[in-house]
């Protein structure tokens with residue numbers, strides 16, 4: 498019995514890993530924008546792997562506002578949640594509250610059921626860049642990174658890499674600071690997030706969602722941080738719309754390079 502259970506886990510995990518050593522889209526970060534993008538891209542027939550450094554995917558969605566586990570979404574954000582089967586409670590003609598645990602678990606389940614594979618506790622520590630195009634991510638076990646162990650990573654090749662790492666824009670930082678590339682921003686670099694302004698932040702999160710460099714895309718707060726947008730706190734419609742927008746951009750780009 499013991500051997501059988503261990504063998505089943507080892508075999509099925511390594512099959513999953515082997516199947517995802519080369520993907521169409523590598524998404525870094527299983528926050529709301531990354532998960533919406535993952536579902537849309539998987540439904541479009543693309544091979545999608547999501548790498549999340551934490552044990553529980555879901556990003557900044559679990560804790561609501563100050564650990565009060567409710568969040569707010571606008572009508573158009575609620576419509577995206579309804580596609581995942583997530584329930585929203587209208588509070589007026591424009592806004593809804595959502596149980597943040599239902600939202601986080603529903604987003605994760607929806608992305609997975611659509612066909613995206615999620616690797617949790619896996620940190621993306623670098624990118625692969627060949628001849629002016631980002632074409633992969635360098636991954637390691639997050640406990641290895643957390644404990645500062647000197648262990649070499651492995652590589653996942655991807656036709657597109659999406660930075661969905663939220664506020665720090667970790668993957669774009671690697672491109673700018675390590676590879677020294679100029680990205681599609683006013684300075685060619687990362688402007689950095691501004692303080693709270695919900696309305697503006699919600700709008701610019703979607704506007705700032707785009708391809709930043711060949712093979713490299715950003716969504717959610719990562720996109721807003723790059724272009725110097727305002728933060729918005731526990732309202733999430735902009736994150737879902739950003740995920741949807743970048744999925745369409747990536748799918749269209751990949752169609753042209755097939």
Ligand code: 48F
Pocket residue numbers: 525526527528529530531548549550551554555556557558619620621622661662663664667716717718719728729730731732733736
């Ligand atoms: O920050 P996060 O939830 O991403 P998002 O889609 O949404 C932002 C909102 O949650 C919130 C907000 C809304 O008002 O402002 O902040 O932009 O999730 C980002 C995920 O990326 C993971 C991180 O653990 C989190 O779950 N992550 C960050 N760096 C890495 C990573 C990395 N290097 N490798 C893998 N995962």
